[in-house]
Amino acid sequence: MYICDLRQRKVDVSKFQPLSEQIMVTKIIKGLRREIRPCVLKVMPYFVMSYYFMEVLYSLVNGHLVGRERAIVMDVNDVFGYIYTIFDVLLTMVAICLILGTRKETSGVTLLLIGRVIHRLFFSIWTVFFYFLFNDSLDVGCLLMLIAAKMRMRDQKEWPHMDKSNYELLLLGGRICLSSLFIMWLDESVETEFFSIVSVVLLSLISLGFHCKLFAYLTVISLLYHDVFSNHWSMLFGWNDKLLSIQYFSLLLCKIGGFLMLSELGGGKWSIDGFRNSKGEKRDKKGNYRIVKGQLPT
Template sequence: MFRIACEGILAIKALHYNIRSWVLGLVPYLIMSYYCMDVLATLMNYRLVSAEKAVVLDVADVFGYIYTAFDALLTSAAVALILVRGKEETGVMMLLIGSVIHRLLFTVWIHVYHSLLNDCLDVGSLLVLLATRVYLRDRKEWPRLAVKKFEFILLAGRIGLSSIYISWLEEIINPIPSFLSLALLSSMVLGIKCRAASYLTALVILYHDVLSAHFWFLWGWNDALLSLEHLSLLLCKIGGFLLLSQLGAGKCSLDRYLSRTPETKKQMGNYRHTKSSAYVL
């Protein structure tokens, strides 16, 4: 009986390890699918998109065509660097630069607050993706490399993803209870049970975007390409939280501080005891 129980525990651990490997390996493709669909939608409606941007900038149409081509090429190159060449830092930086340029040029300042919330969510997903790649690539060398970089990127990504809860709180038709959004927001920002909160958030996103009245954002369009673009955005949001559920909150969290306090005190006590003994000797 004991042997069967041990084999069952080992099988569960092996399954958990496999799921973790699948999530860390496959979810980045879900996040990049949003940017691939953005490029595809731009190319399919190139003239219309270029004309709209020229009108917003109040410039000649040729400048709208040039900027649209530049934006599509920049995004395509960044996705290729991340998924094909494995150069995540360069690719993510290019996507962030493109996002900043787009926001500066095309922001409707009346709605700048909501635009920044959406940008924070996109940036959070990209930063968590970058933290995942750093974790997978450099963890054997962490005693001397990438520790501070990983923790800073993970903290920034965690805070960026937290913007989704603020968006839920400000919705007029909100299928998510306010107390749940506030609890998840506090858990994510402070780093309390971040893994469980990330899993729960992924489920809440599915309910919010697919099962509630907001489902028409996915399927309520006459343009199938636009529906696919919103679907890829849904996958991008879920992917960011799934990656965070595997990485955890990191060292910059309340959970890590509370869990390390007793150990730190014990180590300091032993250290003082050793020094006192040395002086006595």
């Protein structure tokens, strides 16, 4: 009887082994995410800033050419083109230092946006205004996600007691601005109907904030396909000027950085994910209240 009882116990324990293994795998994945998340939020701002750094480097190396081109576009003397180029370089360098080296990333982003507005006023081709609008919206989205990431990393200890309204607005604005990438893809008349469908799906889900973290990762994969493995690869490697190729590659890193920060920070309160999470928290609070109420002495 005792041996039979032991065998029965072994059989019963074996039933729970797959469940315990699943729990262990889940714990390992969560542990890895806890380790990876701070690294992503620390490194991705450098990805975003690499694009602006390469703009500065290109202007410094090819200052004579850049200044003259800008003077021709503005229809002014070459001297004014050089003066504007120096101003643009200094403004961008100060902004990069503020964003990466201090706690005043908001001021740095403001300087970058001021420089971008001035640049668009002087050098935009108004016949393709909407292309520049969506392109700049994508840059703004990356910068907003950068501010949100640095805010989240800096204020971790005080996070539970902080007013998160500005943070939530940053996530909302960043998510919507990043969605302009998919509009540009649709406007390009991409080579496959499947990729057009993917663009529409990603546009809808990320702009609404539905499973934002998952679809941000999928966007990074789509971005790599679009910029590296499709017919658009020439924008990265098809230039005679290697420095220009590196600049376009840094633009790819900037986009990847923006979406990876979105994948870690999520859609925020003003999204479908945030709405679902708030409903779940309310449900849990009600359940806990009922348990406590049921345990009260009568």
